[in-house]
Structures are given as structure tokens and as C-alpha cells.
Amino acid sequence: MTGWQLAFLFLAGVGGGLTGSVAGLASLVSYPALLAVGLPPVIANVTNTVAMFATTVGSVAGSRQELHGQGRALLRLSLLTGVGGAAGGALLLVTPSETFEIIVPWLIGLASVLLMLAPRLRAWAQRHAEEGAGATPLGPLTLVVAFGVALYGGYFGAAAGVMMLALLSVAWSQSLARSNAAKNIATGAANLVAAVVFAIVAPVDWAAVGSMAAGLLIGARLGPALVRRVPETPLRLAIGAAGLALAVSLWVNR
Structure with a gap:
């Protein structure tokens, strides 16, 4: 991989980190x-x-304050999503690459639509969160759906954060900020386990990982401050439209 390609991936990582700050869809960049x-x-x-x-x-x-008091429930949830992430990663590795190439345009399309609908999803989640205070136990149905979201996250990942946030906001009567922090832990556990599986047995391009991870870390760090100064709606719609165009392109050229 050339120096220019690594520089491009670094910049894309910064953009991905910023996109994650807007709507949790860094993978779409x-x-x-x-x-x-x-x-x-x-x-x-x-x-x-x-x-x-x-x-x-x-x-x-950046979410230590919101995570306070959620330890026991998040441990249970994270163990489950970690297993789901591992299962999703294993599913990716054992299925033919042609299958993934057929499915991925639809996954990118789904992620793009969820990105464009993110404000409505957040508003809906906020209305539900305001109906009660405190945390309620995570029931069996919630855990089953969380496992499914983690499975999807291990297989592909884009928009898994939006799905998990919507789920936790419905199942867990607490503030949206606390649900978002819980979402970061739950999806992070799925991502971490899948990443470990891939690091051991999959053909990871480590040069690309290094450049992109550095950019993602910087983008995630700068994102909250910059997003306050950049109009969210045009950026979100532009990224969503570009994602839909990419999905169509990948489907046509598969």
C-alpha cells in the first residue's frame, strides 16, 4: 500500500470519526x-x-459520567453482545465472499436510510425515555434482539449503533444520554470480540488498520466540538445520499 493510500485512509478515518459523532455511522465513510x-x-x-x-x-x-451505576446490567448485556459479535464474525468467515458481495449493497443501503432517519429515531427514543425514570431490567426479548444486532454488527457493522440505541431506549427507561453510553459499551463489546477473531484468523490489512485507526481516534476526539459548529442536517443527508449511491454502484457492479 502506497504512502498516498495510507494518507487517504487516515483522512477517511478522521471523516469517519466525525460521522460517528453525528449519527454513529463511522463505517459509512x-x-x-x-x-x-x-x-x-x-x-x-x-x-x-x-x-x-x-x-x-x-x-x-468520554461517557464515564453517563455509565455510572450501569455496571451490572451492562456486564450482562456486553457478555451477550460479545458472543453475538463473535458469531457474526464467524458467519462472515465461513460464508463465501460472493455471498457477502451480494448482501453488502443492501446493508449499506439500510445504513444510509437509518442515517437519514436518525433525528426521527432519536426523537422517538427521547419521547420514550421521558415516560419513566431509572433503569428497568433487560428482559429476555431485549437480550434476544440485542444478540441479533450484535450478530449483524460482527458481520458488517454499519448502523448497528443506531439499531442498538433504538432498542435500549425502548427497553431501558433512562435518559437518552445514558442509553447512548450503554449502546457504546454494548456495540463496542461486539466489535471488540469480532475484531479479535478477525485479527487471529482473517486477512486483515494491518497497514490500513494503523492509518485508519489513527484517523478514527482523532475524528472521534474532535467530533463533538466540531459538530456543534457544523450544520448537522446537510452533512447527514449528504453522507446518506452518498451511501445510497455507493449501494447502487456496488449492486450494479457486483
């Missing part, structure tokens, strides 16, 4: 960037999953 430098879809996906751990570190470090 980082994954296409890995395709753009010539990585095959499956290698690009596993490389992206390993690099994404940098965003988890940044988001968790």
Missing part, C-alpha cells in the same frame, strides 16, 4: 474508503472492524 484503495470487500470489512476499536475507546472515555 471508512468502509467505502477501504474499497477505494483496492481492498476486496471481505478484507475491507474485517480491516474496518479491527480499526473501529479506536472509536470505541474514544466514545467510552
Whole structure:
């Protein structure tokens, strides 16, 4: 991989970190960037999953106040999502690459639509959170759905954060900020376990991981401050439209 390609991935990582600050969809920027430098879809996906751990570190470090008092419930949830992430990663590795190439345009399309609908999802979640105070136990149905979201996250990942936030906001009557912090832990556990699996047995491009992870860490760190100064709606819609265009392009050229 050339120096210019690594520099491009670094900048894409910064952009992905910023996008994650807008709506939790960093992969909608980082994954296409890995395709753009010539990585095959499956290698690009596993490389992206390993690099994404940098965003988890940044988001968790900034949410310690919101995480206070959630330890026992999050331990239970994270163990489950970790297993789901491992299962999703294993599913990716044992299925033919052609299957992934057929499915991925639909996954990117779904992620793009969720990105454009994110404000409505957040508003809906906030209305539900305001109906009660405090945390309620995570029931069996919630855990089953959380496992499914983690399975999806281990397999591909983009928009898993939006799905998990919506789920926890419905199942857990607490503030949206606390649900968002819990989401970071739950999806981070799924991502971490999948990343470990990929690091051991998958063809990860480590040069790409290093460049992109550095950019993601910086983007995630700068994101909250910059997003306050940049209009969210045009940025979100532009990224969503670009994601839909990418999904169509990948489907046509599969």
C-alpha cells in the first residue's frame, strides 16, 4: 500500500470519526474508503472492524459520567453482545465472499436510510425515555434482539449503533444520554470480540488498520466540538445520499 493510500485512509478515518459523532455511522465513510484503495470487500470489512476499536475507546472515555451505576446490567448485556459479535464474525468467515458481495449493497443501503432517519429515531427514543425514570431490567426479548444486532454488527457493522440505541431506549427507561453510553459499551463489546477473531484468523490489512485507526481516534476526539459548529442536517443527508449511491454502484457492479 502506497504512502498516498495510507494518507487517504487516515483522512477517511478522521471523516469517519466525525460521522460517528453525528449519527454513529463511522463505517459509512471508512468502509467505502477501504474499497477505494483496492481492498476486496471481505478484507475491507474485517480491516474496518479491527480499526473501529479506536472509536470505541474514544466514545467510552468520554461517557464515564453517563455509565455510572450501569455496571451490572451492562456486564450482562456486553457478555451477550460479545458472543453475538463473535458469531457474526464467524458467519462472515465461513460464508463465501460472493455471498457477502451480494448482501453488502443492501446493508449499506439500510445504513444510509437509518442515517437519514436518525433525528426521527432519536426523537422517538427521547419521547420514550421521558415516560419513566431509572433503569428497568433487560428482559429476555431485549437480550434476544440485542444478540441479533450484535450478530449483524460482527458481520458488517454499519448502523448497528443506531439499531442498538433504538432498542435500549425502548427497553431501558433512562435518559437518552445514558442509553447512548450503554449502546457504546454494548456495540463496542461486539466489535471488540469480532475484531479479535478477525485479527487471529482473517486477512486483515494491518497497514490500513494503523492509518485508519489513527484517523478514527482523532475524528472521534474532535467530533463533538466540531459538530456543534457544523450544520448537522446537510452533512447527514449528504453522507446518506452518498451511501445510497455507493449501494447502487456496488449492486450494479457486483
